[in-house]
Amino acid sequence: MKYVTGTVNTRESAASRASAVPPAERGTRARVARLILEHGPVTAAALGERLGLTPAAVRRHLDALLTEGMIEPRTARQRGQRGRGRPAKLFGITDAGRSAFEHAYDDLAGSALRFLADRLGDEAVADFARSQVSALVSRLTPIMREVPEDQRLRVLAEALSADGYAASASKTGTGGEQLCQHHCPVAHVAAAFPQLCEAETEAFGQLLGTPVQRLATIAHGDGICTTHVSPRHHRESKESGR
Known part of the structure; x- marks a missing residue:
């Protein structure tokens, strides 16, 4: 709308x-x-x-x-005792x-990606998807260096909202955080080309500096796109185990 x-x-x-x-x-x-x-x-x-x-x-x-x-x-949904x-x-x-x-040009974008996949293969679509999110990474990386780690997800959510994704950030009961995107301007295209969601998830992990996991996507029929953000110590434990 x-x-x-x-x-x-x-x-x-x-x-x-x-x-x-x-x-x-x-x-x-x-x-x-x-x-x-x-x-x-x-x-x-x-x-x-x-x-x-x-x-x-x-x-x-x-x-x-x-x-x-x-x-x-x-x-x-009922939680616990009714x-x-x-x-x-x-x-x-x-x-x-x-x-x-939805933004306009969904059909044109889908046709262009199908043409790219047919001519150059799925990896070319993945490269295109990464190039699309690279602007977000370039724009936010300097900012992420300046803000406290516990504020990074909020900064990311605000940037995504400005780009039309209606994003919000919240804490989880396990000590992690959750990023919710209530709108996806490219949902119809991403349903056919999951490389778009995969590249976006990779970018989130890069910007936040900690492992992230996509739990749900609008492109796959879920109500919102949900990404779990692991606590900081998960990253530190992985690095110490190398």
Whole structure:
């Protein structure tokens, strides 16, 4: 979904349905959709709190987005012993909704990579993928040298968000960290060419200076791209064992 002056620029059919909606309503609906995209499956109550909307207003926007096929209802996973009552209903972005956010030229990029693979082989695609992320590495390497190690993932997440990946960083219970990318501008292309995800993961490890492991990707059908970042001592123990 692309936002222009506060509105949602969706496919033509959705745009025609939205033509009768007042501009203020379209702007709020765009904000609802973007929050669902960036923060993963969320409840209606959480959306209302973030946007300052009444339950009735949230429901109106959610119903419209559901009708357009932009979002879908999901059931919250139960952790530990189940409590009383029904599990909270969550709302997540659909493939159609995510594709509305996609940058243009997916088809052209896919065709170009297929041409490259056919003429020069898969390794040429891998080389191309590494060249694409090299700009990120070059840009952030000097910065990473200047910031404390415990701030590197935050810096990386902010850089990725600026590039359109809606990234966030968090701590894990095992002492490591987790990088989540709630949007992937090249998801459709990466689904056919995993070398793009592999090169990106390699770049993350290089920038953070510690082992990383990709746990999930939007390209493979997961809701978000999730990367586990090992604690610093994992790297130090590997180096001491050489």
